[in-house]
Amino acid sequence: MDIRTRLLETAEQLFDRHGFNATGMDRLTEGAGISSRTLYKHVGNKNGLIAAVLNERDRRFHRLVEEDSIDALFGALETWLAQEAVRGCLFLRAWGETGGDVPEIAEAMERHKQRLRDRIGDIVVAEIGRHDDELVETMQLLFEGATHMAAYRGVAAVDVARRAAQRLANAARAS
Amino acid sequence: MDIRTRLLETAEQLFDRHGFNATGMDRLTEGAGISSRTLYKHVGNKNGLIAAVLNERDRRFHRLVEEDSIDALFGALETWLAQEAVRGCLFLRAWGETGGDVPEIAEAMERHKQRLRDRIGDIVVAEIGRHDDELVETMQLLFEGATHMAAYRGVAAVDVARRAAQRLANAARAS
């Protein structure tokens, strides 16, 4: 496996499990099986590594939601939570741990949320046949809620969100 | 003002603004205007301080939601966000930054979420006149979603959640 890929995967797991600040560079190099010199050659510094992890994660997420449907959206979240024991949104966590003071991290977070919103917009159009801002907002709210509620109540939270989204979409379709 | 109160208020602001790990004890003692010796006399260690901050915040939150109504619940969240620039749920953030490995912090988080759930249960009964687990789950989801979406889209997220909650409660009342 590519060194950079191995590094980003290891870092993502460790950041998710222990938090960003609490994960030292030693643990990262040891986990990825590379020297610290190599790590810094690849990502510059720790914030660069965090940003790289986030951007790769965003790419991976959108590859998971390829079709525009409510089921695909929440299905992706379920897969997400199944293969990684997520403790809330990793983007918001990184942003919060750095106080929003690191531009590259803040931008990665904003970009991810914007892309999520755009994708939900497409889903709404595909599901009810027209634009509906209120429904988009509400569905993003449900997605965000499921992400964080799953942290302490398990994957079942996603089902609750999916059912609520379906019900609200049905109501919008009927009106 | 009481020393302990001043310490907890200062710590809560700094933790919210910069994150838990990124806030050093020096900044805390300086912010509260006390010596480090006094700080350790009062809360034992940093994790004790974090737990104390969380438990006090939980008490304060429930004082804000005294009447059992959807408006009171989301009104409290709005007040919350207006007076403090919250970057997501402080309980989940503390839990995430410590990897869930600090018992007193994990317990404070669980207790807060359980109390929130109980309160929402009361609200559902008051609003629709009977128990409805699915509605409780969904409303907690909306609350959690609003808390985190407000971090990057502002207080308006709370209104979206409130409207969705009202609509779902109305539907439950009618059925």
Next chain:
DNA sequence: GCACGTGTAAAGTGATCGTTTTACACTGCG
């Protein structure tokens, strides 16, 4: 065949971390 890119191993950088310690001042109470 030799420079160059890419990697490792490991010591060392100064800064900052959470926490403890030492020394001293003030207050209220028996």
Next chain:
DNA sequence: CGCAGTGTAAAACGATCACTTTACACGTGC
């Protein structure tokens, strides 16, 4: 008076932090 309690100021603790440096090994391609 004396002593316990509670506070401050400031130095010191060892550990760990992100990051750099030094020294060396291995291919690949001009």
